[in-house]
Amino acid sequence: MKDLYPSRKNTKPEIMKRKDPVIHTDRSKDAQAPISKRQLDFYEENGFLQIENFFSEQEVSEMQKGIFELQGESSDVSSEKVIREPESDEIRSIFHVHQDDDYFKKVVNDQRLLDIVNHLLGSDVYIHQSRINYKPGFTGKEFDWHSDFETWHVEDGMPRMRGVSLSIALSDNYTFNGPLMLIPGSHNYYVSCIGETPDNNYKESLKRQKLGVPDHDSLRWLADQGGGISVPTGAAGSITLFESNTMHGSNGNITPYSRNNLFMVYNSVENQLVKPYSGGEKRPEFIAVRDGAPTLSSSR
Amino acid sequence: MKDLYPSRKNTKPEIMKRKDPVIHTDRSKDAQAPISKRQLDFYEENGFLQIENFFSEQEVSEMQKGIFELQGESSDVSSEKVIREPESDEIRSIFHVHQDDDYFKKVVNDQRLLDIVNHLLGSDVYIHQSRINYKPGFTGKEFDWHSDFETWHVEDGMPRMRGVSLSIALSDNYTFNGPLMLIPGSHNYYVSCIGETPDNNYKESLKRQKLGVPDHDSLRWLADQGGGISVPTGAAGSITLFESNTMHGSNGNITPYSRNNLFMVYNSVENQLVKPYSGGEKRPEFIAVRDGAPTLSSSR
Numbered sequence: 001m002k003d004l005y006p007s008r009k010n011t012k013p014e015i016m017k018r019k020d021p022v023i024h025t026d027r028s029k030d031a032q033a034p035i036s037k038r039q040l041d042f043y044e045e046n047g048f049l050q051i052e053n054f055f056s057e058q059e060v061s062e063m064q065k066g067i068f069e070l071q072g073e074s075s076d077v078s079s080e081k082v083i084r085e086p087e088s089d090e091i092r093s094i095f096h097v098h099q100d101d102d103y104f105k106k107v108v109n110d111q112r113l114l115d116i117v118n119h120l121l122g123s124d125v126y127i128h129q130s131r132i133n134y135k136p137g138f139t140g141k142e143f144d145w146h147s148d149f150e151t152w153h154v155e156d157g158m159p160r161m162r163g164v165s166l167s168i169a170l171s172d173n174y175t176f177n178g179p180l181m182l183i184p185g186s187h188n189y190y191v192s193c194i195g196e197t198p199d200n201n202y203k204e205s206l207k208r209q210k211l212g213v214p215d216h217d218s219l220r221w222l223a224d225q226g227g228g229i230s231v232p233t234g235a236a237g238s239i240t241l242f243e244s245n246t247m248h249g250s251n252g253n254i255t256p257y258s259r260n261n262l263f264m265v266y267n268s269v270e271n272q273l274v275k276p277y278s279g280g281e282k283r284p285e286f287i288a289v290r291d292g293a294p295t296l297s298s299s300r
Numbered sequence: 301m302k303d304l305y306p307s308r309k310n311t312k313p314e315i316m317k318r319k320d321p322v323i324h325t326d327r328s329k330d331a332q333a334p335i336s337k338r339q340l341d342f343y344e345e346n347g348f349l350q351i352e353n354f355f356s357e358q359e360v361s362e363m364q365k366g367i368f369e370l371q372g373e374s375s376d377v378s379s380e381k382v383i384r385e386p387e388s389d390e391i392r393s394i395f396h397v398h399q400d401d402d403y404f405k406k407v408v409n410d411q412r413l414l415d416i417v418n419h420l421l422g423s424d425v426y427i428h429q430s431r432i433n434y435k436p437g438f439t440g441k442e443f444d445w446h447s448d449f450e451t452w453h454v455e456d457g458m459p460r461m462r463g464v465s466l467s468i469a470l471s472d473n474y475t476f477n478g479p480l481m482l483i484p485g486s487h488n489y490y491v492s493c494i495g496e497t498p499d500n501n502y503k504e505s506l507k508r509q510k511l512g513v514p515d516h517d518s519l520r521w522l523a524d525q526g527g528g529i530s531v532p533t534g535a536a537g538s539i540t541l542f543e544s545n546t547m548h549g550s551n552g553n554i555t556p557y558s559r560n561n562l563f564m565v566y567n568s569v570e571n572q573l574v575k576p577y578s579g580g581e582k583r584p585e586f587i588a589v590r591d592g593a594p595t596l597s598s599s600r
Contacts, residue, residue, distance in 0.1 A: 175475035220556040256520040
């Protein structure tokens with residue numbers, strides 16, 4: 001399949017225009033969407049959308065209990081799916097929870113979520129990746145700027161920009177505890193990065209991403225275009241949807257307040273993975289689902 | 301002189317109550333202050349005060365020009381006064397600018413500033429330390445929590461809490477570019493830290509402070525007491541005054557936006573340095589002025 005979004009192939013970075021719609025259901029059908037026209041406009045323009053109080057207090061406390069139980073059970077587990085902080089042994093992420101854990105299987109299949117992502121992607125969807133992120137207080141490290149799509153395209157063979165990430169806040173997000181930062185409007189540009197992808201790059205990149213991190217000039221340009229940096233904050237139970245190509249990152253966290261979330265990626269069933277565009281090996285199932293993923297439909 | 305605030309002497313951390321006033325001019329004389337009663341209340345309660353637009357645009361652009369000229373002139377200078385980032389060669393701070401640079405000598409002697417700090421400290425003052433801080437975009441590192449007073453007491457022999465730090469913002473401070481974070485109310489407690497101070501500790505601590513950083517439980521307790529974390533933001537030209545013992549720190553900065561400020565410490569002439577309470581050598585003049593500092597008086 002032709003590579004519409006080449007990256008890590010040249011010695012100079014390049015900024016290209018996006019070649020895909022942002023919302024894949026025609027805007028004439030806005031009235032059928034489970035979110036408002038205003039929310040759709042915001043998502044289309046900025047590449048992300050924050051919805052406060054999406055989950056009830058009861059649901060939030062169940063999910064919080066769930067993530068800490070799983071963290072406890074995983075503390076001595078030596079598995080590729082359990083990622084630890086580079087400078088300590090604390091668990092930073094647990095992957096593939098939408099299959100491995102009965103409780104989180106239910107959460108990621110929440111029909112309210114599926115109705116939204118089906119509308120945004122204009123088709124049935126499946127789960128490309130899921131994980132719980134624990135950003136501990138005091139020692140949480142920064143995560144550098146990247147477009148998820150760039151990695152999924154190069155390392156997983158995702159052909160088009162037709163995926164959406166969804167983060168469920170499971171602790172209160174302040175401006176100061178290393179929250180998600182996004183560059184509004186950046187989803188409309190693709191930064192072709194430099195560097196070549198070594199085999200098994202994911203073993204490093206899940207701890208600290210180095211490849212697929214745009215150069216400083218491109219980042220400055222994107223931020224200038226988009227009017228800066230956005231930091232959605234909000235209480236536990238809010239959700240953030242962001243387009244697969246929206247540039248994002250987070251600063252470290254020296255405050256006492258941890259930042260935890262449940263994170264999942266929905267991809268259109270019409271955007272199935274092919275061979276990685278890097279030409280290298282595909283990454284393991286727990287990072288990039290290929291086989292037998294259930295198709296998830298809208299109720300609408 | 302009796303050590304009222306012992307630290308780095310025991311193997312267990314301890315939290316003590318402050319033994320000094322916060323505002324050293326009697327509050328019955330509020331009307332004589334160059335700032336309002338409301339501002340004095342805020343400072344007394346929280347341990348810091350932010351004043352927006354303190355300097356005019358014209359003054360700000362002169363100071364901005366000044367710090368970059370000095371950075372340029374210092375790029376090849378190998379001096380203890382020029383501090384670089386731990387992982388790169390970029391200049392992080394230049395010390396002692398209130399004596400070494402004619403332009404900044406004028407700035408730190410600005411009568412509007414002196415009137416405020418004289419009132420807060422209840423006496424004539426002198427400059428204990430001055431520096432320019434450059435926090436570059438993309439690579440600015442975090443600075444861990446600390447009370448300045450703890451270091452000045454242990455390493456410089458400052459007897460009492462009767463100093464005030466003043467930061468002049470020379471770039472716009474956002475929530476996301478590694479701004480100063482303060483724990484409101486923390487100035488009312490003194491965290492006695494663990495560890496022993498080696499000779500020449502300042503050579504390390506100016507790059508990354510390790511000693512005098514409180515333990516996690518104490519920090520959590522302080523934040524719970526004070527109602528969290530405060531992040532004063534504002535345009536270039538705003539000033540932040542903070543009490544010598546207010547707990548503060550900053551996260552790293554992966555955004556394209558640098559964060560620069562001019563920082564100076566005023567100490568009461570009635571609070572002259574004695575021998576360091578660590579029992580070790582005193583630090584060099586450029587970090588802790590001892591000799592021949594001019595006395596700075598209020599105009600009021």
